[in-house]
Amino acid sequence: MRLKSTLAVSALAMMAANPAAAEIRLGAVLSVTGPASFLGDPELKTLEMLVEEVNAQGGINGEEVVLIHYDDGGDANRARTFATRLVEDDEVAAVIGGSTTGVTMAVAPVFEANEIPFISLAGAVVIINPLNPWVFKTPHTDRMACESIFTDLTARGLSSIGMISGQGGFGTSMREQCIDVAGEYGIEIVADETYGPRDSDMTPQLTSIAATDGVEAVVNAGFGQGPAIVTRNFAQLGIDLPLYQSHGVASDAFIELAGDAAEGVRLPGTALLVADLLAEDDPQHAVVTAYRAAYEDRFEEPVSTFGGYAHDAFWIMAQAIESAGSTDGAAVRDAIEATTGWVGVTGEFNMSPDDHMGLDLSAFRMLEIVDGGWSIID
Template identity: 55%
Template sequence: MSATRRFVSAGLLTVALALPLSLGAPAAQAGVKIGAVLSATGLAEYLGAPEKRTLELWVEAINAAGGVDGETIDLIVHDDGGEPEVARALATRLVEQDKVAAVIGGTTTATTLAMIPVLEAAQVPFVSLAGAVQIVEPVRKWVFKTPHTDRMACEKIFADLKRRKLTTIAIVSGTDAFGRSMREQCVKVAPAGGITVAHEETYGPADTDVTAQLSAVKARRGLQAVVVAGHGQGPAIVTRSYRQLGIGLPLYQSHGVASKQFIALAGPSAEGVRLPAAALLVPDKLAEGDPQKAVVQAYARTWQQKTGQPVSAFGGHAYDGLMLVVEAAKRAGGFDRARLRDELERTRGHVGTGGVVTMSPTDHTGLDLSALRMLEIRKGDWVLVSEQGS
């Protein structure tokens, strides 16, 4: 087996992640173009920046090891600043000018949805890094995604609430595309989960004051917990105001804040917040024998060595997107778009940072609810919550 195959093979992937990025390898052939449109700046920067850095680091490592069966990757990254119309224009550029074989990105739900018509029309495989279930439902032939869906986040939160015998909640949701989608999904699945949504409030992505909304939550009688549906800086502002107002109810966030940057932004107010998130946030706290442990530990070790920063789930989403494309290309015998798309859909048992992925013609995410872990923030760090009790 060649050095290249050792690096990108799923079976030896964790070994490869620990290799230095300067690893030498035989000269590779001319590269294939893979595009990325990410929100590396703007309101979603703390999602998009680690996604961008992850793609750069691991493409460099793959190329240094000889590429994919001798073919290097020419990574073309564009920053949409979190603006959907900019994302659409950049997707068009990737298709018409750069002639990419695949696209990874769409940091947010809004930018992803703006890109989808362009990439579907051009028949370019697209792996989104955003959370809303509407990205993959209904299934679109050329569109896949790596993060857990907002519906899954709602279901995971509701299961934890039921274990704590908390059944009456308020939802505070962002008015951005992800916030609206998660709110809709939570309301939809609440009855089946035994949860009553008794009160709702919203906030804008750029709002800096949510006192009025949270005062209304505090005044509402009978509530037992509050769920925030949002991503970016907004949920941290909500969390700080929540504590300042002295609302004593348990507070839940979504996987849209699965980064130490959320803890830094929220400060001491983050203490006790629970959220569903990827195993990547707790690589050394997973049980021995957990199928993801080796993969997430290797990613975390390499990320921290190269950047000096704590891992975020968002960098993991990008890593998973890249590796899904790479492994599909190996099975397809190259980067032909149609064959690559077919092999993405045939992904079976791929162990990533987000979970064990098994795609199908009716499932272009490939994760089940067990892929989400319930975490609690304690003393500025993540703690795994037992799913056997409260």
């Protein structure tokens, strides 16, 4: 009898799966719940919205697009299981997903082994370098954020900086990238401090940076509430130096948290954040305002940079399938690599067999906070 009941339950695992033909099956593994839900939630909403939009226009190459998505909850092990399921069971033609770098790195080998084109929505450089022939990504990297900040510093004639970085994954990674790339821009990092994810006062670190000889500007690599505290402490201490934040806090919430202290803070942000300020003839103006209007109309919440990554990934994939004329993995992969001059929400994409991201520094706009709002610095 024991045997029988155990068998009955193992039968639970055997779910029927019959993928039909004459449709394009697009897979997605996203962290819709869990600690990374702020990434996965807007990404999934964006994908669902765009799939509907494409189908309303008659699909891709006349075939309906079917989105099959799973929520990995931010857990790499679950994501890997769902990736296997997408490939083996759902038999998808292409995959968009991997909200975090960890999840992306865990699922990428599954798609590589099965030769399925995969566009990741995570930030780190390791996703595309070393190059994996089947893996692409649409978000800019933290290295580019450093480069963008350093370019602005050089333009202002500043060359020695103090860094203060969060100890979370974002801050750690960006700090390493900034240190690595600083030499190329003739930037010297003369002070280097860190703070914990739950620290509520960064005055000691900032005092130490301000007391270091020759510091001309301060760069804060961090995510979440830490940078807002740094900004407030910075103002309280009356440090009279330019302060740079990272793209990690490029949102209106940061201005609210930091209050008046945020005045004059500069950071690299995306066009999506300042959609209203873009000139009419800006190449990104049309795509950014259209996406923002569609998203905010439908979901009644502010659009986020992360949804923008999904937006670009979806259209790059859709165009590649269209121009490949089929869902053959290798053909779609080659078509993605042939994407040139396509302007998305994040920037202008120029993919190639050697560059699976295709963005350059123009994807970042240097922004300054003026009178509690954003302004673009040219």
